[in-house]
Amino acid sequence: MFESVLIANRGEIACRVIRTARRLGLRCIAVYSEADSAAAHVDLADAACCIGPAPAAESYLRAEAILEAARAIGAAAIHPGYGFLSENAAFAEACQEAGIAFIGPPPSAIRAMGSKSEAKALMGAAGVPLVPGYHGDAQADDRLQREAEALGFPLMIKASAGGGGKGMRIVAQAQDFAAGLDAARREAKAAFGDDRVLLERYLAAPRHIEIQIFCDGHGNAVHLFERDCSAQRRHQKVIEEAPAPGLSAEQREAMGAAAVAAARAIDYRGAGTVEFLYDDGAFYFMEMNTRLQVEHPVTEAITGLDLVEWQLRVAAGEPLPLAQEDLSISGHAVEARLYAEDPESGFLPSTGRLLHLSLPEGPEAGAGVRVDSGVRSGDEISVFYDPMIAKVIAHGEDRPAALRRLNRALAETEVVGVASNVAFLRRTLAHPAFAEGGIDTAFxxxxxxxxxxxxxxxxxxxLAAVALAEMRWRSREARRAAAASGDPYSPWRLTNGWRLNSETHSDLTFIHGAQEIQVSIHFGPAGLSLSLPVGERPVRFDETADGRLAVRLGEETFRARVVRDGKQRWVVIDGAVWGLGLQDLLLGVPDDAVGSGRIVAPMPGKVMAVLVRQGDRVGQGQPLLRLEAMKMEHTLTAPHDGEVESLACAVGELVEEGSELAILAET
Known part of the structure; x- marks a missing residue:
């Protein structure tokens, strides 16, 4: 085994590798960008080295800077995590030349699978079933148009060098092909530096099932069963589970054998994932990821194995710890990807500081719950990197038990400061179609x-929680002021609700969007009550040990977290977050909502295209601008019919979230 390992990545995967390597007695070295100087993985490591500015192209994608750090600190091996340089054959070769072990497959295997087109040709030769399509080298527009028409519509355009949903477009009819090809190429070039594409017949509602494989340098190869990753949006996985619901033992064996054959065809070593589309009992090779996957914890949960430990041992020259006949499935596991994004706004990434983050970790989370995260309260979700906050994983004796545990864990998850998909994940888990299992990629x-x-x-x-929290805060402030009073006997020093009259009330006004909401707190002989928009309710509350409010409102009981940030109040109940402004003369009135005619940047990004000119008349839904953020392209459209009154941005300009880009006058 190595004495030391450098982790050439960030976030939750870097933390994950460090914890496993530490358990094996290895010295851990982290690398970080200037934006990550105070990141969790840096704090966890034994040593750390800055490798450049915030943009990944100037830090985490700089192979030579990472190798320089490894040489300077004396690392014996480099673990690339996933993303960044994990599937970069040139980087793997450079590690070998530097005498540093690359914890991953050989460069030849990475190259073989690095191009989707070449990979499909290899898999076809190895007898692995393929989706019909065009995977050739000829990339001229007219050639691709002819191949598309021969293949038929609908079809899928995919980045040949890509993954993670980037550089993918579904084209429903021939007249839309040129625009889809142009968009796929732009996104592929931005994400992978390679704009080559392939074409495939579009399977409207397949399942996405992948097989975890592992190979060593002694000729041994096994599969560790399958994962179902069909719950996707924008071709990116949202919820993954293992084993796949409804898959028979015969189907599992056939897919596992095909995955192992794929690995053997390229002399693979280490951890890898062979991904298949599964449609009406048949399966087709989609791609092979020559690295560890984000969703590997569900495989670990059902097998009881540590796949990172297996990676380290295989890279050190050891044989696989177990043979195929020694592997078995225990129970069921489900993983939810917790992102800083706004599902109600097209899943746009959300950036900013995490004012409060509470994840369901430790004994209070319950048995069978695991959280992998690389951020903490106070950390910044940056435009430069993937907006994942954490992975929440639940394991149970069967699928219903695992789903219940995951849903309960998400209900205990609190994210304040950026938008998140917690409530969306809970609604997905609770949906009857999802609960039945066997969903497809269109779900x-x-x-x-x-x-x-x-x-x-x-x-x-x-409303009850935010009003009670405000009352509690003002009461504490009154106690502090009373304690500083020069007259210890004054009745005004009392903060126990004493009033000259037997009953009184306090009025609060909260702002939500364009709404002004009045809430009154009544103090009377019978106790507290609240006047809410729908009527008056008796209320009782207490503060829990973790700082939440335990509330009884009428006959309803619940727990809530309220976070103050200037004139903003954030209320978290069962994972869902509501933002309310407090109308207070001392704090000022919350900012009004942006007018409907102003086109503003929904996130920090780069202006890739301005599709209109000043004075143009546009219709509702017409594309106006394209922004690139987090390697994904986002099109901003007209909210209503009108005329472009002004443009305040140019192609190539970097813009901040909320920046005014254009004004659209109604006509």
């Missing part, structure tokens, strides 16, 4: 309306 799109939050009415518990 989230088909049920989008029922999975997204509807209506602007603020629930009564939210």
């Amino acid at each position: 989230l799109d088909q049920h989008r309306d029922s999975l997204l939050a509807r209506g602007d009415a603020v629930p009564e518990p939210v």
Whole structure:
């Protein structure tokens, strides 16, 4: 085994590798960008080295800077995590040349699978079933158009060098092909530095099932069963589970054998994932990821293994710890990816500081719950990196038990300061179609309306919680002021609710969007009551040990967290977050909502295209601008019919969240 390992990554995977390597007695070295100087993985490591500015291209993607750090600190091995340089054959070769072990497959295997087109040719030769399509080298527009028409529509355009949903477009009809090809190429070039594409017949509703494989340098190869990753949006996985619901033992064996054959065909070593599309009992090779996957914890949960430990041991020259006949499935596991994003705004990434983050970790989370995260309260979710906050994993004796545990864990998750998908994940888990199992990749799109939050009415518990928290805060402030009073006998020093009259009340005004909501707190002989928009409710509350409010509102009981940030109040109940402004003369009135005619940047990003000119007349839904953020392209459209009154941005300009980009006058 190595004496030391450098982790060439960040976030939750860097923390994960460090914890396993530490358990094996290895010295751990972290690398970090200037934006990550105070990151969790830096604090966890034994030593750390800065490798450049915040943009990944100037830090985490700089192979030579990482190798310099490894040489300077004396690292014997480099673990690339996933993303960044994990599937970069040139980097793997450079590690070998530097005498540093690369904890991953050989460069030849990475190259073989690095191009989707070349990978499909290899897999076809190895007898692995393929989706019909065009995977050739000829990339001229007219050639691709002809191949598309021969293949038929709908079809999928995919970045040849890509993954993670980047550089992918579904084209429904021939006249849309050129625009789809142009968009896929732009996104592929931005994400992977390679704009080559392939074409495939579009399977409208397949399942996405992948097989975890492992190979060593002694000729041994095994599969560690399958994961179902069909719950996706924008071709990116949201919820993964293992084993796949409804898959028979015969189907599992056939897919496992095909995955092992794929690995042997390229002389693979280490951890890898062979991904298949599964449709009506048949399966087709999609791609092979020559690295550890984000969703590997569900495989660890059902097998009882540590796949990072296996990676380290295989890279050190040891044989696989177990043979195929020694592996078995125990129970069921489900993983939810917790992102800083706004599902109600098209899943746009959300950036900013985490004012409060509470994850369901430790004994209070319950048996069978695990959380992998690389951020903490106070950390910044940056535009430069993937907006994942954490992975929440639950394991149970069967699928219903695992789903219940995961849902309960998400209800205990609190994210304040950025938008998150916690409530969306809970609605997905609770959906009857998901609970039945065997969903396909169209599930989230088909049920989008029922999975997204509807209506602007603020629930009564939210209003009660924010009003009670405000009363509690003001009471504490009064006690502090009273303690500083020069007259210890003054009745005004009392903060126990004493009044000259037997009953009194306090009025509060909260702002939610364009709404002004009045809440009155009544103090009377019978106790507290609240006047809410729908009527008066008796209320009792107490503060829990972890700082939440335990509230009884009428006959309803619940727990809530309220976070103050200037004139903003954030209320968290069962994972869902509501933002309310407090109208207070001392604090000022909360900012009004942005006018409907102003087109503003929904996140920090780069202006890739301005599609209109000043004075143009546009229709509702017409594309106006394209922004690139977090390696994904986002199109901003007209909210209504009108005329472009002004443009305040140019192609190539970097803009901050909330920056005015254009004004659209109604006509």
